[in-house]
Amino acid sequence: MTDRAPAPAEATDEGLFSRTYATATASFAAVMFLTGLAALAVVPTLPTAARALDGVTLYPLVAGCFVAASLLGGVLGGHWADRAGAHRPLAVGLVLAVVTLLVSGASTTIWQLAAGRFLDGVAGGMVAVAINTAIGQAYPESLRPRALALMSACWIVPSLVGPPLAGLVTEWWSWRAVFFGLAGLTLLPTLVVMAALRAHSRPRPAEPAADQPARPALLVALGVSVGAALAQYGVSAWDPRHLLFAAGGVALLVVFAPRLLPPGTWRAARGLPATVLLCGLGSGVFFTLEAFVPLLLVTERDAPPMVIGLAFTGAALAWAASSWVQGHLLPRCPRHRLVVAGALVQMAAVVIAAVGTLAAVPAYTAAAAMPVAAVGMGMYAPSLTVLSLAHSPPDRQGYASSAMQTNQNLGQISVLGLTAALFNACLGVGSPDPAGYAAAFALLLLPTALAAALAVRARGA
Incomplete structure (x- = not known):
């Protein structure tokens, strides 16, 4: 975030680490690495923490509230970035991330742990949106794909080492040590990054034009976040009490979620609305596969934990490699075509997962679906981010990034929820477990096909 960022459409021969952009690039990369490490490394500790706090029945809430809270954090970060520049929500999000690690590590009840994860989601949403906004403000259009590819790599690298190390610390020492250790590990780098961001902050953006849509109230974002939780x-569970909570959550989402998204999102209006819709579809498919494939491997194929860990590692590497390819080798390829390619690759991953439910195929076939789907996301996600920035004027890039983050999380919740409902329905009528998994994977073909068909509506100018 330099004092005078090049105009978005300006061509440049400079690289990300040239004198003009080196400080911004290093700061953004450090932010993504730190937040990725903090967010991903604690995941293996959550089941152990829930059991230690006598809250196993509330584990779904602990596991899901991070995504729900990031909806609120994304809207808050986007509004703040449009008003005062991206460096302020970025700095606050980093500090909040450290505080939430301490809150979670000191938990004496499952509700305190859930509160810590909720606050961590707020911090993560703020940071993710602020980073995307800052890239739009700091780099010319020609460098944005490379910058976004670098951010993807900096987020993914911690996923290669963080979860295994956290699992070992939890097994050999304590789950609390993971939270406290991460807080201590990230505190000093966070202070350094904050100082760099402040020294190279961008002046306050101009007020938005009068014909731009009004920013949604944070109360609306809170309603969506609570509804998702x-x-x-x-x-x-499927007892009347849980169904009542589910119905209330869905009602809140139906009422408030459309107010956080660009008008025309649900009908895939050309430009930013279609781009935002596609973000939710692709993210929902990928993270649903990430949830159901390991469950299939454990419950039906008796796969050892090492195989599941390798599947996650392979997915992280595949996402980073694919993102690098689209940013460096395909910079002039129309972004909407890369979205189509990513959706088709995701469709292939869904088919592989479905085939993996058959007893006649090797037990680990389904594991291959995760890295294949990650290849699709490596093309899909950065291309949509580039398109969202291209569809937005400079003073509305925070709003666009917030809408992308919001629908990404809504997509995860919605696609995963619908898939889980179909899976449980199949089991409820007496279908064998493999048939339930096959039906769940078959359902995922619908959003992938829809994304491939609608990609042209997100085409840039």
Whole structure:
């Protein structure tokens, strides 16, 4: 974030680490690495923490509230970035991330742990949106794909080492040590990054034009976040009480979610609305595969934990490699065509997962679906981010990034929820477990096909 960022459409021969952009690039990369490490490394500790706090029945809430809270954090970060520049929500998000690690590590009840994860989601949403906004403000259009590819790599690298190390610390020492250790590990780098961001902050953006849509109230974002949390809790069981919570959560989402998205999102209006819709579809498919494939491997194929860990590692590497390819080798390829390619690759991954439910195929076939889907996301996600920035004037890039983050999380919640509902329905009528998994994977073909068909509506100018 330099004092005078090049105009978005300006061509440049400079690289990300040239004198003009080196400080911004290093700061953004450090932010993504730190937040990725903090967010991903704690995931293996959550089941152990829930059991230690006598809150196993509330584990779905603990696991899902991060995504729900990031909806609120994304809207808050986007509004703040448009008003005062991206460096302020970025700095606050980093500090909040450290505080939430301390809150979670000191938990004496499952509700305190859930509160810590909720606050961590707020911090993560703020940071993710602020980073995307800052890239739009700091780099010319020609460098944005490379910058976004670098951010993807900096987020993914911690996923290669963080979860295994956290699992070892939890097994050999304590789950609390993971949270406290991460807080201590990230505190000093966070202070350094904050100082760099402040020294190279961008002046306050101009006020938005009068014909731009009004920014949604944070109360609306809170309603969506609470609705998502209630829905996540509601699907953890199928008794009347849980169904009531699920119905209340869905009602809040139906009422408030459209107000956080660009008009025309649900009908895929050309430009930013279609781009935002596609973000939710692709993210929902990928993270649903990430949830159901390991479950299939454990419950039906008796796969050892090492295989599942390798599947996650392979997915992280595949996402980073694919993102690098689209940013460096395909910079002039129309972004909407890369979205189509990514959706088709995701469709292939869904088919592989479905085939993996058959007893006649090797037990680990389904594991291959995760890295294949990650290849699709490596093309899909950065291309949509570039398109969202291209569709937005400079003073509305925070709003666009917030809408992308919001629908990404809504997509995860919605696609995963619908898939889980179909899976449980199949089991409820007596279908064998493999048939339930096959039906769940078959359902995922619908959003992938829809994304491939609608990609042209997100085409840039």
